[in-house]
Amino acid sequence: QNRDELKSDAAVISDTGMIARGTPTPSYGLGGVTALEIKVTGPKMDLHSGVFGGAVANPITALAQLLATLHDRQGRVAIAGFYDRVKPLEDWEREAWRKLPVDGDKLILEETGAPELFGEAGYNSMERIWARPTAEINGIGGGYQGKGTKTVIASHAMAKLTFRLVPEQEGDEILKLAKEHLRQNLPKGVTMEITTGHSGPWYLTDPHSKLGEAAQRALRKAFDRDVALIREGGSIPIVSQFRGILGIETLLMGLALPDCRAHSPNENFPLENFDGGIRLNKAILQELAR
Amino acid sequence: QNRDELKSDAAVISDTGMIARGTPTPSYGLGGVTALEIKVTGPKMDLHSGVFGGAVANPITALAQLLATLHDRQGRVAIAGFYDRVKPLEDWEREAWRKLPVDGDKLILEETGAPELFGEAGYNSMERIWARPTAEINGIGGGYQGKGTKTVIASHAMAKLTFRLVPEQEGDEILKLAKEHLRQNLPKGVTMEITTGHSGPWYLTDPHSKLGEAAQRALRKAFDRDVALIREGGSIPIVSQFRGILGIETLLMGLALPDCRAHSPNENFPLENFDGGIRLNKAILQELAR
The missing domain is CATH 3.40.630.10 (Zn peptidases)
Known part of the structure; x- marks a missing residue:
């Protein structure tokens, strides 16, 4: 206007x-970035695990199994088609980044305090952050989170995910691929609701x-x-x-x-x-x- | 006394x-029952997923991958040695339970409102509950659980587990096997603390x-x-x-x-x-x- x-x-x-x-x-x-939220539901109410345990699926277990399918053990996102549009790093970029006046790997270890570096094989820390897309679980919750033990099988569990997008990934397409992946990998015995957030472009x-x-x-x-x-x-x-x-x-x-x-x-x-x-x-x- | x-x-x-x-x-x-709690830690503080995402392990992802190793997809506990001491159902028990004046499977579906039955193959609902041991995740938490989106990589994530024990399983032995399993299956890039609870016998x-x-x-x-x-x-x-x-x-x-x-x-x-x-x-x- x-x-x-x-x-x-x-x-x-x-x-x-x-x-x-x-x-x-x-x-x-x-x-870029795009977001979705998963809610996995099993029984209609929290159950006593001694009275019902073993006979119905546990929504937290199902959610953990589902989320575990998002990456392979080398940190690569396992959603089919996720990397299809990702532009490979140009040679001049890789060269420019390797000549930076800092040791990116060392920097990340120091700033984060993580016990070790971890990410997609074949890339250093800066390449992973700047040029490779991610699938992150930003939050998870379900069942009893207080002190001590409560032998409950929770009615539901939830997780919040965001995807960091790089050129030429489309947020709506990534959400679609992610939803397909989640539906295909949902364990038996539970239902799932997915709420998608909005997308910000790269x-x-x-x-x-x-x-x-x-x-x-x-x-x-x-x-x-x-x-x-x-x-x-x-x-x-x-x-x-x-x-x-x-x-x-x-x-x-x-x-x-x-x-x-x-x-x-x-x-x-x-x-x-x-x-x-x-x-x-x-x-x-x-x-x-x- | x-x-x-x-x-x-x-x-x-x-x-x-x-x-x-x-x-x-x-x-x-x-x-019987016995309990433990897992805390998985990655970075020393919550991180901005745009600034650090892809270069360090996400503790929630690691915890989900770890918990997903507890069961196979048929609901059987995948901890090595978990079933070693479990007494098989006696023929007279199986017979007595199948003659009960209720349809156990139907009862469990009605009482729980679960979308379908789910549990260890080869057993009906009552056999699963009364005679088969379980590993249940009673609670899980980590990162942002409020409304909307927060693009955070959480510093840590936790889960609470209980094991239902049947004759002749020993609580302390099961906790030891579970801890070994968890240590062996911990994904890279994070550390783990396990707190064990006490055991009540069968x-x-x-x-x-x-x-x-x-x-x-x-x-x-x-x-x-x-x-x-x-x-x-x-x-x-x-x-x-x-x-x-x-x-x-x-x-x-x-x-x-x-x-x-x-x-x-x-x-x-x-x-x-x-x-x-x-x-x-x-x-x-x-x-x-x-």
């Missing part, structure tokens, strides 16, 4: 990451386009260091709308450090990046005006 | 079930012993109907202590109907069974005194 008033050459957003302190980091890609732009080169020059100028070209796993849905509605590309010039704890307790941002951001704003206007 | 004061010929308990209205029902066996007595026959006669007298010989899946741990400490057997002469909803909302008990219970108390004293 306000397309004409919003006419512009490019959008500039800094809601992405900086790979290391002082390293200017243009992101040329974002993940984004990919060319860092070597005229605009992309302007962004790289501006970042170099503001931080006086070579740029590190990255993509991100997170999602900024409006970027796709800028492209679809306004017909413009978005330059993602991130200022958040890897330990910024986005959306977590102790979220933080270094003061020096406020200064850097001011320099960057001046520089990008100069470069776009050239 | 008070063994002498408590010296007696037998104990009589009515905390078991009556298979159908008006059908006197001596139970000659009870299940009970089995001979319904054709002198005492057992007295109980049957008393029940016949009180209800003026042929008895239905059953076992139960539930547990009454003190019965094993009566045997172990006092050296006496317990006569289980139940008065609760199948729809009594034991330990559930709308628990109920028919008035006519109060009258029956009074008649039964008189009759059992007469029969034991013969």
